[in-house]
Amino acid sequence: MRLSVLTHFVSFSRCRDLRWLALLLAPLASGAEMTWIENGRAGFVVADIKYVLAGDAEKTGACQQGMTRNVEEIFTSTPQGKRRTGETDDAYAKRLQQAGTQLSTAPNGQNLCMNPEAGAPDLNFRTARFTNTAIDGIDIDGVESRVDAPTPRGCPHRDSIGKHGERGIDNQYSRVVGCMRAYQPTGQANGFAVEMLTGSWGILLSLEGVDDIRNDDSIEVGIFANADPIQLSPSRSPLAYATYAIDQDIRFRAKTKGRIKDGVLTTEPVNMLFHSVTNGLRFERPLQHARVQATISKDGSLSGYLAGYTPVEAMYDYQFGYRSGKNAKGELGPLGLRLGTGNGAARVLGYTCPGVYFALYEHADGDPDQNGRCTSISTQYSFSAIPAFVVDAETKSVNDKLEGKGDRREK
């Protein structure tokens, strides 16, 4: 058994004898009120996370040209899509369904959610156009960007301004989804953390080398995918001080430098990778050149922003099209499930797959390719985290035996 322990981040080599644990735990203990920071180490598990968005489009006026529509809404807005005199409910529903399928199919016969590049930009797709709307977040690229000039490492775009006047906030993703009904404050699209609370995925953070939790110029920060399900109370609230193992796949382990000033943690950019699960389909959620900026509270909770650039292809996959969803064994998921999830989400959440796909590229502001086309889009998450013991230990589900599986970690 591999028994690497971090409390909050202690790496340890492979051993079979549990007595090592006593040695590991011995220097880590102290009074409980400050157990979240011991020996310069602290660990956290993300308890809530969501995209940072602009708010209600009706109030911000960001969608003057209307809201984005799905295939059915597009069809019903045409003369052919109007209900005919005497047409029964069933007949009209069937005609809408057929038209939707037609609009979701490329000229070459491919499904457009599975192959959005086979389609064309959707003229009915609307993106948010705001100039004075306050959106909190982080200045990821470190410059105040302009729409008429490229940034040193990206494409031209307009930065947002924070609620307290902070300049240079990069959040192009909020413009792409800003006119989708499902991304309004009462919409259902920003609730992806539900899957986190069911234990499908999670995010861990660790701090090391902390001399002063209020002010420290140099600390080590780890951001990892959680290999264990989050622990909840009977009323379904995440519990503090639970133990979690970091993902054994090193691609899901990010380490960077950080600093704490007046209780606010800020990290250097680093590429991160997390898991994402929708409808039982597993995806990877990458965040490149990502930073954390979060306030550390006395009780050990952490709240703030996690922001970086999401590759457009990955963003489209895990959030909109679900093309590459895998099953628990790491194999490509059933085609019917992937098709149904992508097309179903587009209809329920109110967009077309090509519409969002091309809009993501249109607003992409990071990682330009050799042709100068940006391939990633600035994305801001707000999150809160609570104290946790972050350990580096191989963990397995009790269900592995039932499924006849052995080691499930990705090699």
Added chain:
Amino acid sequence: MRNETVLRMRCVAAMSVLIVLSGCGDSIREPEAVGGPAVMRRLTESQYRDTIASIFGADVAIPARFERGLRAEGLIAVGTSEAGMSPFSIEQYDAAALGVAAAIVSEKGRDKFVPCKPHTDMAFDAACAKRFVEVYGLRLFRRPLTSEESQRFVSMAQAGQQRLGDFYAGLEVTLAGMMVSAEFLLRIERTKPETDPSELRELDAWSKATRLSFFLTNAAPDAELLRAAGAGELDSKKGLRRHVDRLIGSPLFKPAVRAFFADMLQFDKFGDLAKDSVVYPAFSSTVAADAQEQTLRTITDLLIEQQGDYRDLFTTRQANLTRALGIVYRVPVPTRNGWEKSEFSVNRHRVGIQAHVAFLSLYSHPGRSSATLRGKAIREVFLCQEVPDPPPNVDFSAVQETANSKMPTARDRLEVHRTQPACAGCHKIMDPLGLTLENYDGLGTYRTVENETVIDASGSLDGIDFKTPEGLGQALHDHPETPRCLVERMYRYAVGRDTEMEERSYMDYLTHSFATHGFRVPELMRTIALSENFFAISAQGEKSEHEQVALRTGEGL
């Protein structure tokens, strides 16, 4: 004040006895046996389950919910000789018997459990039925059946076969009948017939085997012990020693030790334990189950695996943890599923089983800790000292005002509460212990402040002052009543009754022997099991069997 004086006197007396006995050297002999009354004890739930498992295997399901046991003298084991059986209880025994019997004679089970094959399934095979009845009658009744009993159960099998048209259905009826018999559900102790009723008597071989087996394995005698009883081996010192050592060395000894301590620590109360999920969100049924298991694992690790000193249970830092417990203790537990053995570091402030979540959460209120409940439990559970119940008209308002800024800590609130004269006396002996455990909240998580006020965890135990929970652990470790209390509890558990006044010398002997053997619990159990007093029945102590059964079951079973 009076209680405190009595306690001090008891301590002095106990120490004096130890000193006097110590002066006699290690060769102290068991005083002349005086015994006590024979008792009729109902099987506890764990004994019932362990017995079925030992006879038929652990995978035989027992489809019943058992009635809660009555606690007497601090033990359900003693209560089993005092409580009657309710109609609900008998219904549940019936359901359990029918379920077990159906499994045993099922097509899947009969090849394994029925020791013979009938000529045909449809006709009655008297010889096979008799064999079945005698094999399982011996194991279930813990003695050979009389010829009348054997004939009765064979006839029952025959009647069942005739009614239901199947030989195995008849066996099912008769097995279920044996399992609802008083001879199975009650441990009826009998003395040797040849002794004079007016003199001290000795249990007969079958009752000896039963006492031994339930004490040392928590289950009915196995085939070897029953054979030995039949052969008279338990009547000789040598034979008795051989079987006592065999049982102590068996895998079933650990469940027996667990059963005793679960009873002593009153873990049956976990069935009613509730916590306010807003105040203690980490509490769950998993935490409750793991907390009990943690303490029992610590006990068996220290007392059996390490052959350790019983008193070290109050100072041990050994930590058996699961992830659910790790949340409460605020320590990392890398193992995702299962148990991890480690040790609480010194600055974790966690020594002794009295600082385990099991003890701390059990003796607290749903939404707050309780210095009083914890102090009372320490007195009663670990020191065998009785603390009177509160008077009926007591005003608890002061201690319940946990949000009152003028009384931020439990010490402040109890200070006010103790101004009531009716409360002061008892609180004086409970609170100094419990207040030291105020460093743990109502679930058992360590804390140093309450309502933003630093907790004063100082306290005292019968003249020994301390300032931390660790100090309390050491004081319990060093208290002369601690081992004596265990000895008394253990003996009462073994015989299912309170000790008799005439048994004081015997208790002193056991206490001295316990000390001489380094306070090792297996050795204490061995000493009890090998003593003459363990099997002795006092002259006036035995009611007739009919009287006893009638008392327990009303009409009788």
